[in-house]
Amino acid sequence: MSSNASPWGQRAGIAALVLALALFPLLAPLFDLDYYTGFVRRLMIVALAAASLNFLMGRVGLVALGHAGFVGVGAYAVAVLAEAGWTSAWLVWGLASVAGVVVAGLIGSVALRTRGVYFIMITLAFAQMLFYLAVSLRKYGGDDGYTLYAPLNLIGGGSGVSAITASGAPLYWVVLALVALVLLALWRVEASHFGRALEGIRDNETRMQAMGYPTYFLKLCAFAAAGGVASLSGALLATQNGFVSPSLMHWTQSALFIVMVVIGGVGRRWGAPLGVAVWLVFEEVLKQFTEYWHAPMGLLLIAVVFLAPRGLSALSARKAAP
Amino acid sequence: MDLTFFLEQIFNGLGYGFMLFLLAAGLTLVFGIMDTLNLAHGSLFMVGGYVAATVHAQSGSFIVAVLAAVAVTVLLAVLLEALLVRKLYGRDHLSQVLATFGIVLVADDLVKFFWGPSPIMAPTPALLSGPVELLGLPYPSYRLLILTAGLAMAAGLYLLVNHSKLGMLVRAGASNRAMAEFMGVRVSRVFSIVFALGAALAALAGALMGPISAVQIGMGESILIPALVVIVIGGIGSVRGAFVASLLVGLVDTAGRAFLPSLLREVLTPALAADVGPAISSIAMYMLMAGVLVFKPSGLFPARV
Numbered sequence: 001m002s003s004n005a006s007p008w009g010q011r012a013g014i015a016a017l018v019l020a021l022a023l024f025p026l027l028a029p030l031f032d033l034d035y036y037t038g039f040v041r042r043l044m045i046v047a048l049a050a051a052s053l054n055f056l057m058g059r060v061g062l063v064a065l066g067h068a069g070f071v072g073v074g075a076y077a078v079a080v081l082a083e084a085g086w087t088s089a090w091l092v093w094g095l096a097s098v099a100g101v102v103v104a105g106l107i108g109s110v111a112l113r114t115r116g117v118y119f120i121m122i123t124l125a126f127a128q129m130l131f132y133l134a135v136s137l138r139k140y141g142g143d144d145g146y147t148l149y150a151p152l153n154l155i156g157g158g159s160g161v162s163a164i165t166a167s168g169a170p171l172y173w174v175v176l177a178l179v180a181l182v183l184l185a186l187w188r189v190e191a192s193h194f195g196r197a198l199e200g201i202r203d204n205e206t207r208m209q210a211m212g213y214p215t216y217f218l219k220l221c222a223f224a225a226a227g228g229v230a231s232l233s234g235a236l237l238a239t240q241n242g243f244v245s246p247s248l249m250h251w252t253q254s255a256l257f258i259v260m261v262v263i264g265g266v267g268r269r270w271g272a273p274l275g276v277a278v279w280l281v282f283e284e285v286l287k288q289f290t291e292y293w294h295a296p297m298g299l300l301l302i303a304v305v306f307l308a309p310r311g312l313s314a315l316s317a318r319k320a321a322p
Numbered sequence: 323m324d325l326t327f328f329l330e331q332i333f334n335g336l337g338y339g340f341m342l343f344l345l346a347a348g349l350t351l352v353f354g355i356m357d358t359l360n361l362a363h364g365s366l367f368m369v370g371g372y373v374a375a376t377v378h379a380q381s382g383s384f385i386v387a388v389l390a391a392v393a394v395t396v397l398l399a400v401l402l403e404a405l406l407v408r409k410l411y412g413r414d415h416l417s418q419v420l421a422t423f424g425i426v427l428v429a430d431d432l433v434k435f436f437w438g439p440s441p442i443m444a445p446t447p448a449l450l451s452g453p454v455e456l457l458g459l460p461y462p463s464y465r466l467l468i469l470t471a472g473l474a475m476a477a478g479l480y481l482l483v484n485h486s487k488l489g490m491l492v493r494a495g496a497s498n499r500a501m502a503e504f505m506g507v508r509v510s511r512v513f514s515i516v517f518a519l520g521a522a523l524a525a526l527a528g529a530l531m532g533p534i535s536a537v538q539i540g541m542g543e544s545i546l547i548p549a550l551v552v553i554v555i556g557g558i559g560s561v562r563g564a565f566v567a568s569l570l571v572g573l574v575d576t577a578g579r580a581f582l583p584s585l586l587r588e589v590l591t592p593a594l595a596a597d598v599g600p601a602i603s604s605i606a607m608y609m610l611m612a613g614v615l616v617f618k619p620s621g622l623f624p625a626r627v
Binding site: 063114118124125128133135136142258263305306 | 353359406409413415416417419420424425426427428430431432434435543547550551558597598601604605608609611612615616619620621
């Protein structure tokens, strides 16, 4: 955000990044890197959920330890709708996001009465309830999860002749477009009147109340919207994996989202994507060399806390500014 | 449902509650005094469990095992506090969560390195393997030991916190650290003692829980969440709150698992009851916490006024 590059330089950089990501599925097979198309796609999907959490943590000051719950809502919405015979990916994803907004709205209406650590714990509590709810859904596999056999279609489907299924490279490009759009929308929201009001609430809620802002309602809107984005991410994840299971919403997943956001930089524009990329790439590489990959990850966390207290994305900005 | 089963479950619930209290007491004091959220508390519990199980198998003496577990864990905790946790005072909660989560990851791998990835056996002490008569019903004597030890520790902690010089300083630090420092209390030294004490209690809980639950990697994380639930229900920084909340959570959790399935079978179809029963009993303590926070957003006994 506070980078010294001109807006045009920034835009060129973003365009180059999007172009490079878009070309990746075409170039990867040439270098025998097909596997990594799926990896990069997963990375982008996770970044979507992390970005929505970063919005909550950075803009509104809400540390939610239940974000994986909303990811799970989206994933299970896909399972339920696909089981019911829906084939249009767009409709299913749309409904999954709406489901996320509704669930997050309900949970937020109770959770936002508390603050600080109590908020962290009550969001965890609701996510655990969603987790055990998913475990008890025997129709969808309970503990073992549920495999989605019928693929969703991006285009066509009625006749099934010219249908493009939501998988492979087409799904990759759709995910890239969606992630870019949502990130752009989040940045727009941050600069909007609504976003400024949220920042005001983060810094001094009492004053914002005195100024006549409906702070509870604004926070609820932000929480519900972030839940919707996380749910979309869950829906995309379910589509890409063809599988849903309660482990998607285990509390350690929620904790990982927070970890990735903090590594990247809370409230920073590139915080979520950077944190997700660093964490997942580090994990992927370490797993190939050793079964003791937890300890290096732990040391990385401790190093970030002491060496880059405002996150990795703040490092370059701090060097640039005297 | 017969009375024997009912009483047995109540006792089990109380025992679980006491063990939760041993963990929650340290956690709530560390949080209350230094405003430091220590996720690695569960790892101390795990170390206690592993050391006790190993020493017990090697030496054959349960008492030696428990003492060794407490000693080793306290030593580790003192090191941890001096090297790392002390540097986290005054940092925001997120940094503390991140760094102590890092410790959890490192601790899990270290345990895996020394003891291997599979769970290890923690033997029940031979003397305590039979049942004893408790209120006219046979009750496993080892579980009675847990109840007694938990009760004794709770009483000891009550005396320490409410009727000793150290306890007075601890309470002063928890209710208003800045003011206590102005009055000349070296809060950071009090805190170091409390951190070590919390580690001793966590190790004791780990050593005692070993024979009745699995000693495995991840045991710390799985008890950390109920312990956090306990300190939030009780009000952060309050030992009294942690005590009441531990027993509440212990009873609700155990009673839910024991009684709910059969109660649900009375009103629902067997298939539905089999699905819903375990789910509801698993979320019972979270519903308790959510319910408490809706009416008391800072827990039952907020320490900070």
